[in-house]
Amino acid sequence: MDTRNTTILVVDDEPNNLRVLSTILNKRGYKVQKAICGNLALKAALASPPDLILLDIIMPKINGYEVCKQLKSIDNTREIPVIFLSALDQTTDKVKAFELGGVDYITKPFQVEEVLARIENQLTIKNLQNKLQKQNDRLQREIEARKQAEEKKDELISIVSHELRTPLACIRTALELLSTGHYGVLEAKGHQFIDIALTNSDRLLRLLNDLLDLERIEAGIDLTCRENCNIADLMEQAADSLQAMAEQSEVTLSVSTMPVKRYVNPDHIIQVLTNLLSNAIKFSNPGSTVWLTAELPETGDVEAGSNPQLQNLLIKVKDRGRGIPSDKLESIFGRFEQVYPSDSHQKGGSGLGLAICRSIIEQYGGRIWVESSLGGGSTFYFTLPDLPANYPEFSPASERAIDLAAR
Template sequence: MNNQNLASADILIVDDVPENIRLLSTMLMDFGFRVRKSINGKMALMAVKALKPDLILLDINMQGINGYQVCEALKNNPDTSEIPIIFVSAINQIEDKIKAFQVGGVDYITKPFQVEEVMARIHNQLKIQNLQRDLQLQNQQLKATQKQLAATQVELIQKEKMVALNQLVAGIFHELNNPINFISGNLDPAYQYVEDIIELINLYRQEYPHPSPQILARSEKLELDFILEDLQKLIRSLKTGIKRIDQIMLALRIFSRTNEAEMKSIDLHECLNSVLHLIRHRLQGNNHNIEIKVIQQKAENLPFITCYAGLINQVIMNLINNAIDSLQSADSQAHESDWVPTIWITTEQVNPNRVAIRIRDNGMGIAPELQSRLFDPFFTTKTVGQGMGLGLATSYQIVVEKHNGQLILSSIPGEGAEFRVELPIAPIPQRSVS
């Protein structure tokens, strides 16, 4: 209702004296208002429930439910609490006027009244109501804009981080690829050379079982037998180390999806393996961190999904890291003595069109009053310096807004938390973001 439509507002008159109702309704209709009438408090409450008026003119002294009780009932109902109520009464005692304002009235007109006074007060309240509605609308628009700006800021930060990560990965591959290939390619012939030399030395020992004193002394000083035995172990360890580096490089390449198209078909189990490979150091116990057990329950024949592969890897990384942070910050004294910090990772096909990943921990859980804010940008329960509150907000954007999936939190304080990610198997149009 704008200022031009104030005169056509819907006004409910509540009075148990028919003459008063006729007088007020005639006066209001002459000014263009739409008027409804109720002769008692019960009928007034029914009329408001059927159709909310823009303003109510309410008498105080009525049989049955009086005006104060009607006003209190309307103000206690969230659906009708915003309706302005002007009391119109012959009572002129100051205590009655105070009570009228205490129960929620916005104005008070004393009978007998002047037409100009009634019209002025009605127009004033309707203008105030109109301004309040405009303000509420502007506040809603401002909140939506603020939310969009925060989401855009998160997206820009994450894009910058991913660009930096891709550049780092590309640099690592460029700098390490050649030396790793060189070492890996030469370890096998080096191992063969060592075996040949050892075989030759053993033949010399068979042919010349009595070496000279100088050779014997030198062999004892060098501990030749130990060297011959340990040299083969050393090269085998080098081969194991190179294999480990290859696995890390592969996991990093899968995680960042370097040089691959944004939208592609991926194996979620491969993504999980690569992430767990990269953060294995956080799961292993040391002087600073507790050891965390990971239990995987992978669905057989889980279909590949078509998605932004690098972003889905980022979501998996964020959620597992979040579970690790929760377990590491949990007070072990609050658990049973046999408490084993554990993360359960489960994959399943929900229906023919969707798959799900569930990541659950047995930490301290999340308080109910925090759960509704957990996906808000820059909101974090961590201490200063441990996080910016972007991980879960970014994950929500990726899953819900970019993939039309679902990211659902369920948590019982003291028993842990679970994040469930549902993703469509085939891409569908993105939701518009207002």
């Protein structure tokens, strides 16, 4: 320990004790302040707070107990460690010293090595406490900064929700009216430009809607709106909603369900299924098949999310498309991730669909992953544990979630 910048205040009404202790501490490299009575000790501590105080108890006018009590009542001196050094050796004396805020107690006559060891021990503890306090302060500042960032992000989401979606919808409506020719016949080039504008406005609206969906899901909104749903019904609904898309792409949808019930928000699960199925259809070749299946694996076959004691329902979406590179199998579940940069333009995706899927499934205690090989297609898996209706993760929405929901 570096003692050169460490100051110790020694308080004792016996000049000889002050001299002996000062000599010992100076030889060890400590800076020493001396006070021959309680009043001088308080003045010295307030004028230049030391790193530690060695305090005698029996002194005239104001004893060591009272000195310690006053030190602990003042902000500038409250955290200074006080070691009592006294001839009083009764248990009651020691207990009183600790009750008043002392950190240690040394009985006179003292051993030099014991005094030094106890001083070093308390200074080490104080140093660690100071470091811990600095870390706590830094973490608190980071928490406040992140809190402010979250608030700003929520404000941005509100702007996106109210200030962008409405004008975009109006633009799209105007473009559709122009395309009908009601306000004048357009040449072929004019129709082409309007089609381009409609396509891009649709893409931007999907992006905004996906962003808002993701924020609502991650904030825990609608998790309390759960029902005991038959997952087979939700699978059929999702497949039916994409049947037209599949036929247009010349892709066959094959659905194999199980009459298994789970406490979920049905809209959430349908959103996951439609995201996965639409991706599978988009990246499948004409004439191929996309499979949607559900099963209850044997215990231990599939990880059970956050609780291995809960039985999982395993749902798969399989295609024979172009596949996913091995280095993308995890990253594709991040925000704005695309396997190929051109996908967002050619396939119309926002890059948020799989991030939404992961967020939803993890909220329900499950997990989602993909197995794939280039040219051999992909299989997306997700699990739904059999969570009870009062599962603790589905507590009332946080203040942030409530605030977002109100927007």
